[in-house]
Amino acid sequence: xxxxxxxxxxxxxxxxxxxxxxxxxxxxxxxxxxxxxxxxxxxxxxxxxxxxxxxxxxxxxxxxxxxxxxxxxxxxxxxxxxxxxxxxxxxxxxxxxxxxxxxxxxxxxxxxxxxxxxxxxxxxxxxxxxxxxxxxxxxxxxxxxxxxxxxxxxxxxxxxxxxxxxxxxxxxxxxxxxxxxxxxxxxxxxxxxxxxxxxxxxxxxxxxxxxxxxxxxxxxxxxxxxxxx
Amino acid sequence: xxxxxxxxxxxxxxxxxxxxxxxxxxxxxxxxxxxxxxxxxxxxxxxxxxxxxxxxxxxxxxxxxxxxxxxxxxxxxxxxxxxxxxxxxxxxxxxxxxxxxxxxxxxxxxxxxxxxxxxxxxxxxxxxxxxxxxxxxxxxxxxxxxxxxxxxxxxxxxxxxxxxxxxxxxxxxxxxxxxxxxxxxxxxxxxxxxxxxxxxxxxxxxxxxxxxxxxxxxxxxxxxxxxxxxxxxxxxxxxxxxxxxxxxxxx
Numbered sequence: 001x002x003x004x005x006x007x008x009x010x011x012x013x014x015x016x017x018x019x020x021x022x023x024x025x026x027x028x029x030x031x032x033x034x035x036x037x038x039x040x041x042x043x044x045x046x047x048x049x050x051x052x053x054x055x056x057x058x059x060x061x062x063x064x065x066x067x068x069x070x071x072x073x074x075x076x077x078x079x080x081x082x083x084x085x086x087x088x089x090x091x092x093x094x095x096x097x098x099x100x101x102x103x104x105x106x107x108x109x110x111x112x113x114x115x116x117x118x119x120x121x122x123x124x125x126x127x128x129x130x131x132x133x134x135x136x137x138x139x140x141x142x143x144x145x146x147x148x149x150x151x152x153x154x155x156x157x158x159x160x161x162x163x164x165x166x167x168x169x170x171x172x173x174x175x176x177x178x179x180x181x182x183x184x185x186x187x188x189x190x191x192x193x194x195x196x197x198x199x200x201x202x203x204x205x206x207x208x209x210x211x212x213x214x215x216x217x218x219x220x221x222x223x224x225x226x227x228x229x
Numbered sequence: 230x231x232x233x234x235x236x237x238x239x240x241x242x243x244x245x246x247x248x249x250x251x252x253x254x255x256x257x258x259x260x261x262x263x264x265x266x267x268x269x270x271x272x273x274x275x276x277x278x279x280x281x282x283x284x285x286x287x288x289x290x291x292x293x294x295x296x297x298x299x300x301x302x303x304x305x306x307x308x309x310x311x312x313x314x315x316x317x318x319x320x321x322x323x324x325x326x327x328x329x330x331x332x333x334x335x336x337x338x339x340x341x342x343x344x345x346x347x348x349x350x351x352x353x354x355x356x357x358x359x360x361x362x363x364x365x366x367x368x369x370x371x372x373x374x375x376x377x378x379x380x381x382x383x384x385x386x387x388x389x390x391x392x393x394x395x396x397x398x399x400x401x402x403x404x405x406x407x408x409x410x411x412x413x414x415x416x417x418x419x420x421x422x423x424x425x426x427x428x429x430x431x432x433x434x435x436x437x438x439x440x441x442x443x444x445x446x447x448x449x450x451x452x453x454x455x456x457x458x459x460x461x462x463x464x465x466x467x468x469x470x471x472x473x474x475x476x477x478x479x480x
Contacts, residue, residue, distance in 0.1 A: 013335065017326040021299055028315075029306045035298060038233045042295025045234065045287050046330075052284025053332055059277030062340070064256050071263055091251040097244040098418070144403045145394050152387060168379060171446030175413025180285055181248040183333040183411055187340050204400035206344045211406025214449070 003055065010050045018043050053180075061184040069192020078139065085132030086125075089213065092185070093124035098176035106169055106221070114228060119221075126220025127177050127213050131186075134212035137205075138193050144208040151215035158222035166225030173221050174214035186210055234294045241289050249282055288332065292416055300420045304427025316370040316428055323424060324366030324448075328359040333414035337407065345400070354459065361455030362412055362421075365448040369425055372443075373435045379443040386450040393457035401460025408456045409449040418445055 021039065025031055031039070072081055093099055103119040130151065137147055159167050178186075186209050194205035256274070260266055266274070303323070307316050328334065338351045368382055394402045425444050429435045 009335070013330045017296070017323070017330050020322055020326050021296075021303075024303060024319075028310075028319075029303055031299065031302055034233070035302065039295040039299050041234045042291040044291075046291030046295065049284045049287030049289070049291055050330075050332060053281050053288055054284070054335060056277040056280025056282070056284055057336060058339070059273050060275075060281050061252065061278070062336075063274055063277065064252065067264065068255065068259060071259060088251070088255065091254075092248075095247045095251050097248065098415075144399060144406075148402070148406050149391060149394070152391075168443040168446065171383065171449075172443065175410065175418060175445040175449050178333070178410035178413060179248055180289075180332050180415050181245075181252060183414065184336045185252055187337060187407070191340060191344055203344045203348075204398070204403060206340075206403075207400065207407050208403030209407070210410040211403065214406070214410040 003051075006051055006054050010047055010054065014043065014047050014050065057184050061181065062188040065185040065188025066192035066195070069189040069194075070196050072135065072189075073138070073193045073196035078136070081135045081139065082132045085135045086128035089128030089131035089216070090124040092182045093127040093177050093217075094120060096177055096179045096182060098179055099123055099173075102169070102173055102176040106166075114224060119224070122220045122224055123173060123177065123217040126216035126218075128216070130212045130216030130219075131209065134190075134209045135193070137208070137212075138190075138197070144204075144211075148208070148211055148215060151212070151219060155215070155218045155222055158219065158226055161229065162222045162225030163229040166221055166228065170218045170221035170225065173217040177213060177217050178210055182213075183210060186213060235290065236294055238290055241293060242286055245282060245286050245289065249278070253278065285332075289415055292419060296416070296420045297423045300423035301427035304424040304429070305431055308428035308431040313428075313432065314374065316374065317367045320370040320424070321363045321367040324363035324421065325359045327417050327420050328362040328412065329355065331412065331414045331416045333411045334358060334408075337411045341404065349400075349404075349459075349463075354456070357455045357459045358408060358412060358452055361451040362417065362448055364455075365444075365451035366421055366424075368451075369421075369444045369447055370428070373425065373429050373432055376434055379447065382447060383443075383450060386447075386454055390450070390453050390457060393454065393461060397457055397460030397464055401457060401463070405453045405456035405460070409453040412448055412452040413445050417448065421448065 025036055072084060099120055100116075102123070103116040106114055106119050107116050133147055136142070137144065155170070159170070162170075187207075190209040191206045194203075197205065256278075260271070300323075303319070304316070307313055307319060334355065338355060341349050341354065342351050371377065372379065372382075390405070394405075422444065
């Protein structure tokens with residue numbers, strides 16, 4: 001994408017919400033003026049940041065993800081896939097700010113019984129294991145619905161036995177693990193892996209990794225909820 | 230004013246640095262042990278990383294300093310109004326436009342276009358996702374106003390998702406569940422959560438901790454269902470096409 005296209009794309013993304021908020025300012029809400037000005041300046045910051053992010057992401061995060069995906073697939077070693085999937089899922093999750101916030105919430109819900117560190121570790125391991133399964137899916141040609149369905153079915157069974165305060169948190173956790181850095185990398189990982197296969201099914205196989213990464217923590221937290229009970 | 234725009238800047242910088250760190254390490258490890266990329270390509274990737282990094286820091290700073298604060302105020306203000314039921318339509322509107330401003334969705338759109346060669350239209354997919362997020366937010370507002378349990382939405386929603394999954398092409402199943410992760414990106418999650426907590430604070434019988442939880446789960450579920458619905462429409466129109474032309478088109 002050229003810079004001009006990127007800027008136009010970003011304006012189309014940011015202006016609608018800006019217009020809605022400005023309209024609210026003149027109709028129902030009437031923010032204090034200093035907050036309103038701060039908002040307008042931060043809109044400019046957001047537009048500049050979004051433009052830079054989109055111009056850099058293709059050459060960096062997407063490119064790295066695809067290269068890693070291809071290398072893994074070409075190596076053909078199942079052990080390597082499992083090890084890599086778990087390690088990568090674990091490390092990117094631990095580094096995700098959303099997960100830290102979530103962990104603090106859960107620590108509150110459980111009255112401190114589940115420590116922040118334990119929770120981060122459990123969620124990260126959940127992502128790691130499910131990401132390895134997603135990698136293995138491509139090698140063994142397992143339909144995605146089987147894995148996702150299995151994951152959610154397991155979640156439902158666990159929810160039945162889990163301490164109730166963990167349930168809503170668990171479903172939120174599915175979202176906390178997919179931040180703006182992880183999303184491009186994991187998406188591209190799938191695209192790179194299935195590109196090696198080059199079959200007709202490749203385009204369908206390219207996706208589903210993020211979904212698997214979201215089921216992992218749901219199952220992990222519910223498991224914790226069962227143990228906590 | 231400028232000072233308030235850069236409030237919390239160091240935290241954002243630290244968060245984004247931490248998020249990039251594992252990927253940088255993976256890249257370096259692969260490059261040293263396996264790829265040994267030529268210098269120009271290496272430079273291009275590193276420059277891209279730096280650009281994306283700076284961009285993300287600025288974006289998140291803008292989102293934190295501007296959008297989140299405003300989101301909380303909107304919820305707070307409208308929740309106090311005698312006609313606070315307008316949280317429902319306003320939630321719908323905000324949900325629709327905030328989804329358009331989500332970087333993670335843009336990246337997903339880009340990859341989908343690349344992989345499917347335009348088979349799945351970018352704009353259509355974006356509008357379906359926006360509509361799903363919008364519905365989820367207005368239902369969350371219904372929840373905050375009435376106290377109805379999240380299970381009345383989550384359980385039928387996921388059941389519907391699995392029924393729909395059996396009737397669409399596999400790529401839509403994968404895309405739908407990916408979308409569930411993507412719609413909970415930094416813009417959507419933080420802005421909408423601020424909005425929900427802001428309104429929940431001032432509405433009697435609603436507690437921010439309780440009603441704030443679960444909203445993200447609802448947004449994810451609605452994104453999944455809306456992409457599956459898109460998939461169903463694709464299957465329908467293709468089935469029609471086959472009947473008309475008597476030949477199956479390769480996707």
